[in-house]
Amino acid sequence: MIKLWMAPAGLHIEPGRVLDAKELARIHALGFYRGWPASEFETFLADRDTPIYVACDAKRRIAGFALIRVVADEAELLTIAVDPKWRGKGLGTALLKAVFEDLLATPARRMFLEVSEDNAAAIKLYGREGFETISTRKGYYAKPDGSQATALVMARDLD
Template identity: 40%
Template sequence: MISLPFGPFARRNFAIEPLAAADCPHLHRIHVETFRHPWSEEDFHALIGQDTVFGFMAREEGRPGSAAGFVLARLVVDEAEILTIAVLPALQRRGVGRALMDAVLRHLHRERARSLFLEVDQANVAAQALYRRLGFVKVGDRPAYYETQGGRSAALILRRDLGGPA
């Protein structure tokens, strides 16, 4: 478990912990508050039940059952992908997403993964800035991938090389 206070304006401390099947209701609730087309609780149960899928939850310390955000990823052989990452809107831009991504990167380092991929909405400027700071680079895009209020926007495909075995 990692405990981090996030920035000078933070009033709360968060712990980053591995996900478990019991977290699926929290994952669904956060996804509903964060995404236009959220995944169902059953979707999360099915994913967490897969051997190749792992993730982390940010929980507010001192509040059992609290959930601020999560990340879900998949690792197959030496290549990983972020399946989804979400932080409650009221807690965004406070370092929670960064702490979740750091947990994924540490896990992938231990597993000797070589690369990590993710997709991000081209309109999500804050997330793109985080991913750039974490060393991700654009390797492609999927035009008109995401449905938006005004139409559709592209998904940017990003990759970070992790080193791993040669």
Template identity: 45%
Template sequence: MIGFPFDNLRPRSFVIEPLVRADAANLAAIHGLTFRQPWSDDDFHALLVEDNVFGFIAREVGNRKAQPGGFVLARLVMDEAEILTIAVAPQAQRKGLGHALMDATLRHLHNARASMLFLEVDELNKAALALYRRLGFKQVGKRPGYYETAKGRSAALTMRRDLKPGR
């Protein structure tokens, strides 16, 4: 049975909602705060109009004008899904938003009867690696020199979580 162990970690000051096309500028702003090579508004808008792309955003409760705390963007093709990107704004980190966003994604994929979820993560991103491992992801590949960092290049670790029992 697939569990969703992080229900109790949803931050009280944020609500997790489905992404809409109008979120593209907010996504680009958060992405720009967290990635060396951020995606633009146009990049996000192009993805959000695709039928098989979905995601969730963390909005501050009672303050719809505030910058969202984070988001996750994913793609589902047939029964396989991939996280395209996930980001939590620096000021909102360590509040459980990554857990909450991934939980919403796993619930969505469970309802869609997806069989597996893939993602890539920088091998130097210890916080993200710890989160993904707690969520049941296992490393299935490595792309050396994939990410540009301040100190050179680092590998992308390809990770997978099986979503159906017995896999």
């Protein structure tokens, strides 16, 4: 049985497949200075402890995705990315809600993430979804100009 969740703009969310790796790498590179290669996404997709949730249309054109890691009673949002033409439509929220719902069937009770302190849109999204900043990591992210950005470490309970 394939799990499906509803998403805005006529999209739905479903588990990622190994065949999605190239498209996930493309979308990730549009949102991050150092995008991850398709081979890394293939590795994640082959590991049941790193599920990927893809938002796509009926023809399976991917608009965005969320990648998590589950270890014991904790989950980590490794990355979330939405194609620029789909941003601002509630896809990030829908992806997080699908992740939270799916995690209810796991032992995970808390979720963590890191986000660049200058990524205002993501910080706003995470705040709306109950995440709170618990610490920082200075110089965590490289920026195109050679400088480094501080990461905010955020967390929220899942139950």
